[in-house]
Amino acid sequence: MKDKLKIGLLGLGTVGSGVPTILKEHQEKIAQVTGMEIVIAKALVRDEDEKKRQAEKFDIQLTTDIDEIINDDEIKIIVELIGKVEPARTFITKALENGKHIVTANKDLLAQHGSELVALAQKNHCDLYYEASVAGGIPILRTIANSLAADNIQKVLGIVNGTTNYMLTQMVTAKKSYEQALKEAQELGFAESNPTNDVDGIDAAYKMVILSQFAFGMNISLDQVDTHGIRGLSLDDVEMAAHLGYEVKLIGSSEYNNGSIAVEVGPMLVAKTHPIASVRNEFNAVFLESSGVGESMYYGPGAGAKPTATSVVSDLITIAKNIRLGTTGHMFNSYSHDTEITEDKNINGKYYFSIEVPDKHGQILRLTQIMTEADVSFEQLVQQKSDGTRARIVAITHTITKEQMKRVASEIKKADGFKLLTIFKVLEDK
Amino acid sequence: MKDKLKIGLLGLGTVGSGVPTILKEHQEKIAQVTGMEIVIAKALVRDEDEKKRQAEKFDIQLTTDIDEIINDDEIKIIVELIGKVEPARTFITKALENGKHIVTANKDLLAQHGSELVALAQKNHCDLYYEASVAGGIPILRTIANSLAADNIQKVLGIVNGTTNYMLTQMVTAKKSYEQALKEAQELGFAESNPTNDVDGIDAAYKMVILSQFAFGMNISLDQVDTHGIRGLSLDDVEMAAHLGYEVKLIGSSEYNNGSIAVEVGPMLVAKTHPIASVRNEFNAVFLESSGVGESMYYGPGAGAKPTATSVVSDLITIAKNIRLGTTGHMFNSYSHDTEITEDKNINGKYYFSIEVPDKHGQILRLTQIMTEADVSFEQLVQQKSDGTRARIVAITHTITKEQMKRVASEIKKADGFKLLTIFKVLEDK
Numbered sequence: 001m002k003d004k005l006k007i008g009l010l011g012l013g014t015v016g017s018g019v020p021t022i023l024k025e026h027q028e029k030i031a032q033v034t035g036m037e038i039v040i041a042k043a044l045v046r047d048e049d050e051k052k053r054q055a056e057k058f059d060i061q062l063t064t065d066i067d068e069i070i071n072d073d074e075i076k077i078i079v080e081l082i083g084k085v086e087p088a089r090t091f092i093t094k095a096l097e098n099g100k101h102i103v104t105a106n107k108d109l110l111a112q113h114g115s116e117l118v119a120l121a122q123k124n125h126c127d128l129y130y131e132a133s134v135a136g137g138i139p140i141l142r143t144i145a146n147s148l149a150a151d152n153i154q155k156v157l158g159i160v161n162g163t164t165n166y167m168l169t170q171m172v173t174a175k176k177s178y179e180q181a182l183k184e185a186q187e188l189g190f191a192e193s194n195p196t197n198d199v200d201g202i203d204a205a206y207k208m209v210i211l212s213q214f215a216f217g218m219n220i221s222l223d224q225v226d227t228h229g230i231r232g233l234s235l236d237d238v239e240m241a242a243h244l245g246y247e248v249k250l251i252g253s254s255e256y257n258n259g260s261i262a263v264e265v266g267p268m269l270v271a272k273t274h275p276i277a278s279v280r281n282e283f284n285a286v287f288l289e290s291s292g293v294g295e296s297m298y299y300g301p302g303a304g305a306k307p308t309a310t311s312v313v314s315d316l317i318t319i320a321k322n323i324r325l326g327t328t329g330h331m332f333n334s335y336s337h338d339t340e341i342t343e344d345k346n347i348n349g350k351y352y353f354s355i356e357v358p359d360k361h362g363q364i365l366r367l368t369q370i371m372t373e374a375d376v377s378f379e380q381l382v383q384q385k386s387d388g389t390r391a392r393i394v395a396i397t398h399t400i401t402k403e404q405m406k407r408v409a410s411e412i413k414k415a416d417g418f419k420l421l422t423i424f425k426v427l428e429d430k
Numbered sequence: 431m432k433d434k435l436k437i438g439l440l441g442l443g444t445v446g447s448g449v450p451t452i453l454k455e456h457q458e459k460i461a462q463v464t465g466m467e468i469v470i471a472k473a474l475v476r477d478e479d480e481k482k483r484q485a486e487k488f489d490i491q492l493t494t495d496i497d498e499i500i501n502d503d504e505i506k507i508i509v510e511l512i513g514k515v516e517p518a519r520t521f522i523t524k525a526l527e528n529g530k531h532i533v534t535a536n537k538d539l540l541a542q543h544g545s546e547l548v549a550l551a552q553k554n555h556c557d558l559y560y561e562a563s564v565a566g567g568i569p570i571l572r573t574i575a576n577s578l579a580a581d582n583i584q585k586v587l588g589i590v591n592g593t594t595n596y597m598l599t600q601m602v603t604a605k606k607s608y609e610q611a612l613k614e615a616q617e618l619g620f621a622e623s624n625p626t627n628d629v630d631g632i633d634a635a636y637k638m639v640i641l642s643q644f645a646f647g648m649n650i651s652l653d654q655v656d657t658h659g660i661r662g663l664s665l666d667d668v669e670m671a672a673h674l675g676y677e678v679k680l681i682g683s684s685e686y687n688n689g690s691i692a693v694e695v696g697p698m699l700v701a702k703t704h705p706i707a708s709v710r711n712e713f714n715a716v717f718l719e720s721s722g723v724g725e726s727m728y729y730g731p732g733a734g735a736k737p738t739a740t741s742v743v744s745d746l747i748t749i750a751k752n753i754r755l756g757t758t759g760h761m762f763n764s765y766s767h768d769t770e771i772t773e774d775k776n777i778n779g780k781y782y783f784s785i786e787v788p789d790k791h792g793q794i795l796r797l798t799q800i801m802t803e804a805d806v807s808f809e810q811l812v813q814q815k816s817d818g819t820r821a822r823i824v825a826i827t828h829t830i831t832k833e834q835m836k837r838v839a840s841e842i843k844k845a846d847g848f849k850l851l852t853i854f855k856v857l858e859d860k
Contacts, residue, residue: 022722026580033579033764131577137723139577146576147561147569149463150456150743275729278708283725292452292740293567295713296730299705300723310722313580325757334463 006041008069011081018309020058034320080104103315105132111206125329129315134207135284137307138300144214151292153215156254160207162282162302163191163198164250200229201265208252217337228266247277260340274429347402350426356419359386370411436471438499441511448739450488464750510534533745535562541636555759559745564637565714567737568730574644581722583645586684590637592712592732593621593628594680630659631695638682647767658696677707690770704859777832780856786849789816800841
């Protein structure tokens with residue numbers, strides 16, 4: 001008989017019930033690598049009756065009272081899968097104060113209160129792992145913390161929101177409109193009925209905050225991420241991008257530049273030959289540029305009950321090993337660095353501008369004048385067919401600073417008859 | 431002042447001198463995560479004069495006598511980068527017996543004598559890490575051992591030889607012949623003057639032996655890998671594959687089937703939509719199918735001094751942490767399972783046959799008869815233009831067993847006037 005390691009589970013929803021499933025399916029292998037049998041002893045639910053069948057199936061005791069789990073001395077680890085900030089933050093805080101190790105998939109919480117919880121875990125010599133909080137089934141945090149500890153990361157590009165990547169893939173490959181693609185994502189259960197967090201890039205921004213902590217050791221706040229979503233993205237831009245050799249992707253990027261980082265989330269034009277351009281549908285991928293390894297990419301499912309539960313269980317195994325070796329209480333990510341945000345004048349990039357103009361002569365000249373005054377030149381310029389009164393000009397610039405981009409944008413907005421439709425960053429394949 | 435952790439380095443070639451470079455470049459970060467300063471104290475070289483400049487640059491003491499390193503009590507870890515089986519095997523054996531921890535990138539050695547060395551490391555409570563032995567800069571072994579411990583892997587597909595992937599990319603994209611592509615790879619330093627290990631698939635087979643240990647816990651020998659190379663691959667097949675919607679890739683595959691595994695290396699037709707098809711040039715990738723995560727892929731450089739040295743240093747960091755925590759002596763891969771090889775009759779796949787036939791009526795009928803007798807049917811069939819005396823027929827079968835494939839192959843070889851040119855396995859995107 002192996003020793004039993006008892007777990008308290010907060011939340012028995014889709015991912016929550018995946019955890020006992022994975023533990024049961026891989027019982028033998030887990031016992032072999034940890035020397036212990038990991039069992040879910042109790043689960044916190046809102047309604048005991050509703051979850052009765054699952055509880056019986058996995059022999060889990062249900063409770064609606066968090067204290068019954070937090071004050072149970074036999075429970076060593078708590079897995080939090082209820083999501084959002086409250087009451088998760090209060091529960092985890094209490095649990096850490098009671099010396100429980102924590103596994104969570106809660107990106108909202110980690111992105112906003114990560115440092116506070118990490119410090120509390122340290123103080124109480126507890127483990128706090130959250131691999132599943134970024135890119136579900138992809139072990140990207142552990143890879144950065146362990147395998148790239150000997151490397152200097154320069155850039156992290158992530159497709160870290162499966163819902164929007166699914167929508168964009170449908171828009172690109174099946175020429176569906178934004179509205180159609182969203183409706184379909186909702187029908188398939190990828191998008192919630194209120195899709196704000198996904199389509200406005202907030203979910204991706206949470207993940208970029210966590211990735212930036214691991215890649216650069218910097219603690220940034222959500223408002224330091226320049227966040228744009230895909231809400232209302234026009235099929236025109238998607239088709240124009242394809243025509244110019246790019247795919248539109250919602251990219252989270254975190255880039256190191258001389259002691260500071262720039263973190264952005266937004267629709268970007270990705271060259272079709274770039275490895276991240278071929279990531280389709282609900283899949284996620286994180287692409288890294290580092291001085292040692294060079295280019296690497298980690299690809300897999302970004303969400304889903306089984307991948308997320310698998311990731312949670314891999315954290316449980318890590319803690320189980322630490323308990324057995326007496327090495328708990330070390331930080332998941334021990335790399336830290338002063339936090340500095342790059343100024344716009346030091347952020348470089350190529351940008352795609354889409355502008356609606358009056359359908360008469362001289363518009364390209366006017367645009368060129370605006371650009372020239374900001375010392376910006378074009379790499380590609382396309383004037384599209386018009387409806388007789390309005391036309392559309394699309395321009396991709398050479399590499400400029402973000403400050404220049406903003407200056408041009410502001411001048412275009414002021415220009416009589418010009419309407420700035422979109423600005424996307426452009427990512428080339430090296 | 432941080433404690434110093436002294437390392438002995440065997441080999442100061444391209445990768446060897448990458449190690450002190452990486453250690454120096456990331457000194458601060460490494461000290462932060464390990465609490466120690468890792469320094470190369472001594473290096474074993476064949477000719478001290480030849481390496482004098484590097485030794486001075488990094489303040490390394492040179493020696494031509496292995497005992498000066500192995501018997502140095504101050505040296506805790508030995509990094510072996512001389513490659514091939516002997517004398518590396520003897521050196522590592524002696525070092526383990528003297529209680530030294532080992533980091534090596536030696537795939538030949540690990541694939542052939544891995545179990546013996548792992549057992550010896552266990553006996554002497556030493557760490558033995560070899561992340562760099564498979565897919566250079568991609569931390570695939572650590573990912574399987576740590577992050578996928580809670581998962582059941584069903585299939586591993588790897589592009590694990592950069593030289594042949596470079597050659598195939600050149601053949602596909604630039605229509606170069608096998609000979610031209612090989613010459614170019616040699617000029618670029620990707621292929622050695624004797625390219626046998628690369629082009630005959632032996633290097634990839636070594637890596638599949640190691641990957642199979644990690645993914646399935648099984649210890650297979652090199653002769654249990656059904657190994658085919660790309661030597662003499664014809665541009666006709668590469669072009670025909672493209673025409674049918676596939677890319678020809680040298681794929682190592684290890685597939686689990688009901689308690690046993692089938693391990694193969696060979697040129698395969700990979701559907702263009704499969705994530706592994708877009709891996710170009712010298713890049714490597716390992717694609718996994720598992721019951722928990724589903725599909726995942728790890729992509730990066732397969733070789734090169736910096737990526738490999740970065741991987742070696744990440745192993746050094748792992749051991750440094752273990753030394754500090756007093757947790758050395760645990761196996762890199764602790765998953766083990768009885769080794770069983772799948773019989774041909776239980777291996778399923780679609781196969782591409784390319785056959786030269788006399789240019790006269792009735793050839794397709796003859797081929798169909800052979801196939802029908804083995805209960806094999808076609809999914810695609812193409813008869814190519816002939817030179818007047820000989821024609822070529824290309825067929826892709828429906829899913830059949832490897833036993834059926836071999837039966838058909840043997841009948842085609844016996845058939846009067848038929849010449850079997852190639853048989854490739856076909857990988858579809860799910």
